[in-house]
Amino acid sequence: MEILEADRIDSLDIKLRYKGDLLYHEGPILSHFESLTQPQVHYLYKWCDCDEQYNRWLIFKVEAQKLALFLHEKMTLLELIKENKFVYFIDLDTHLNQVNTFLCPTQKIPTEYLPTEKSYFKENQYQPYAIDLKNSNRLTTLIV
Amino acid sequence: MDFQFANEITKLSIPCPPQDYKPKDMEAFRWVFDAIEDKRNFSPRYFLIPKVDLEKVEKIEDTNKKDLKKCNLFALSFFISEQAAKDRFDYFLQISGKKIYKRFGTQIAKCNIKPQDGVNENPNKFGHFNHHPVKKHEYEARFIVVSKL
Structure with a gap:
């Protein structure tokens, strides 16, 4: 796996609730979480790497309006990530233990871990959960 | 049919494969890793996913859902076409x-599957x-690499 230019931290300093998988093939690729303390603050877990021991996930915050813009193909996933000054990485072992946790400046994310500039939402590639989320009142009202 | 994992799937509470x-008789396409003999290429997920994921399945209370x-x-x-894959x-x-190549493979391989090869879900x-x-x-011998991913 890539060596991260990031600060190792003890654990995530945010409390999240799993909501659903947006992209899935034989396991999640992009998953949606919400902050337990700020329901309008969303987080996305994006799978980005693996080796024989670990799966690495990039975790980043998304404001509700920006999530709505992504789901309506007006922002890319790359742009959502770049809205943040810092992101998290976690390495999970095969027992889903969080083995490593990092706080990483967004500018230092390895290129191989970033989506492309064309990473727009494509409805025909997403799970039903993503379509329901896109059409939910709480997000559609944020699109102007 | 004499299914590959008959010992395992006949123990389930639901018909498996589903009815x-x-x-x-059709072409089927599959993502594969470089070496065609790579054990991941034709092993079902049951033997590849982390044990913890199997444990999560085992914890599902509804027996039919679990099975x-x-x-x-x-x-x-499988995929129905090279383009879909x-x-x-x-x-x-x-x-x-x-890094997605490390997870899913590097090439698309194709095979003409026959009715006697097994049974198939309706494509999603x-x-x-x-x-x-x-x-x-x-x-392993019948799937031929047709393109790089």
Whole structure:
């Protein structure tokens, strides 16, 4: 796996609730979480790497309006990530233990871990959960 | 049919393969890793996913739901066309980055599957379908690489 230019931290300093998988093939690729303390603050877990021991996930915050813009193909996933000054990485072992946790400046994310500039939402590639989320009142009202 | 994992799937509480799975004569496409003998290429997910994920399945209280999930884990993932296999992978590549090759493979391989090879799910909106093979499928020899991912 890539060596991260990031600060190792003890654990995530945010409390999240799993909501659903947006992209899935034989396991999640992009998953949606919400902050337990700020329901309008969303987080996305994006799978980005693996080796024989670990799966690495990039975790980043998304404001509700920006999530709505992504789901309506007006922002890319790359742009959502770049809205943040810092992101998290976690390495999970095969027992889903969080083995490593990092706080990483967004500018230092390895290129191989970033989506492309064309990473727009494509409805025909997403799970039903993503379509329901896109059409939910709480997000559609944020699109102007 | 003499299914490859008959010992395992006949113990499930639901019919496995599901009854709406049908034998077909068609082309099938699959993501594979460089070396065709790579054990990941034709092993069902049941033998590849982390033990913890199997444990999560075992904890599902509804026996039928649990056994349907287990049944699916004994299937192989196929696509109905090279284009469907490529489109799905290309989108994952756009979203996840280049490490996705380590997770899913590097090439698309093709085989003409026959009714006697097993049974098939109806394809979903991604052009993907599960396939339960018989014991003697010999896919390692029959799948031919047709393009790079």
